Amino acid sequence: MVAESTLGEAAAAIVARPPLVALTGAGISAESGIPTFRSPGGLWEKFDPAVYASIEAFRRDPAKYWSIRGEFIRNLDAYRPNPGHLALAELEAAGLLRHLITQNIDGLHQKAGSRSVTELHGNLREIFCLACRRRYLAPRIPPGTPPRCDCGGVLKPNTVLFGEALPPAALERALREAAGCGCLLVVGTSALVQPAASLPSIAREHGAWVIEVNLERSAAAAELFLEGPAGVVLPQLAARVLAEREKAPR
Ligand code: NAD
Numbered sequence: 263m264v265a266e267s268t269l270g271e272a273a274a275a276i277v278a279r280p281p282l283v284a285l286t287g288a289g290i291s292a293e294s295g296i297p298t299f300r301s302p303g304g305l306w307e308k309f310d311p312a313v314y315a316s317i318e319a320f321r322r323d324p325a326k327y328w329s330i331r332g333e334f335i336r337n338l339d340a341y342r343p344n345p346g347h348l349a350l351a352e353l354e355a356a357g358l359l360r361h362l363i364t365q366n367i368d369g370l371h372q373k374a375g376s377r378s379v380t381e382l383h384g385n386l387r388e389i390f391c392l393a394c395r396r397r398y399l400a401p402r403i404p405p406g407t408p409p410r411c412d413c414g415g416v417l418k419p420n421t422v423l424f425g426e427a428l429p430p431a432a433l434e435r436a437l438r439e440a441a442g443c444g445c446l447l448v449v450g451t452s453a454l455v456q457p458a459a460s461l462p463s464i465a466r467e468h469g470a471w472v473i474e475v476n477l478e479r480s481a482a483a484a485e486l487f488l489e490g491p492a493g494v495v496l497p498q499l500a501a502r503v504l505a506e507r508e509k510a511p512r
Pocket residue numbers: 286287288289290291292293296297298299300301365366367368383449450451452453454455475476477478480490491492493
């Protein structure tokens with residue numbers, strides 16, 4: 263449970279030190295039923311993501327990738343945003359969150375209503391043919407493991423696999439937002455996967471405060487740590503920020 267005083271301190275900092283930018287990771291979607299890399303009993307306990315979710319492994323054996331990820335991709339529409347995603351969308355709608363950078367590929371921030379979103383690692387919704395670049399949208403993708411395009415080419419989700427470069431425009435935007443914010447709200451990430459893991463220190467070097475919501479402290483080394491599940495802590499924080507803004511002189 264987050265101490266009232268810490269919540270209040272975080273809310274006051276967010277109002278006093280605009281603009282606010284958020285950086286999210288797999289932990290924010292855990293309460294929507296999507297396992298993180300580290301969830302006990304989750305997919306990635308059995309399959310090392312650095313091996314399975316690598317571009318080398320995909321090229322060598324796309325059927326193996328699709329046998330592990332296919333069901334999730336085909337069922338993507340069944341996953342719903344949780345109160346953590348909704349709280350961030352609410353802060354954006356209230357003009358209190360300028361931008362959201364996510365490492366997630368599940369599209370739940372957009373489903374929650376967030377508009378200003380950078381998907382650093384792409385998304386699972388768009389599926390491309392490696393041969394002719396034709397685009398399919400999940401869940402309307404051809405059957406088969408791996409699914410193939412009408413031209414016969416192998417289909418691959420538009421996600422950044424280990425060993426692939428990040429989309430340059432997304433990385434450039436994320437770096438700019440981190441360098442230009444007054445507070446960076448880091449939610450549900452272990453802050454170990456680069457280059458996203460550098461964003462908290464980039465923000466700090468430019469004078470921002472880093473505020474973290476997580477079950478345990480991560481490598482983000484935040485100035486303020488709010489311990490607990492994002493689906494519980496973020497709605498509390500959003501309510502406090504909105505109340506704090508009402509008190510602030512205009
Ligand atoms: P990670 O699996 O390395 O770490 C997850 C973090 O979330 C941990 O720090 C954990 O303590 C925290 N956490 C778990 N449950 C939480 C909750 N309910 N509330 C708050 N925090 C919680 O994830 P990561 O840092 O995002 O990193 C790695 C990669 O995982 C990214 O590249 C991402 O694309 C990929 N990934 C994405 C999804 C998704 O799109 N939902 C799911 C799994 C992995």
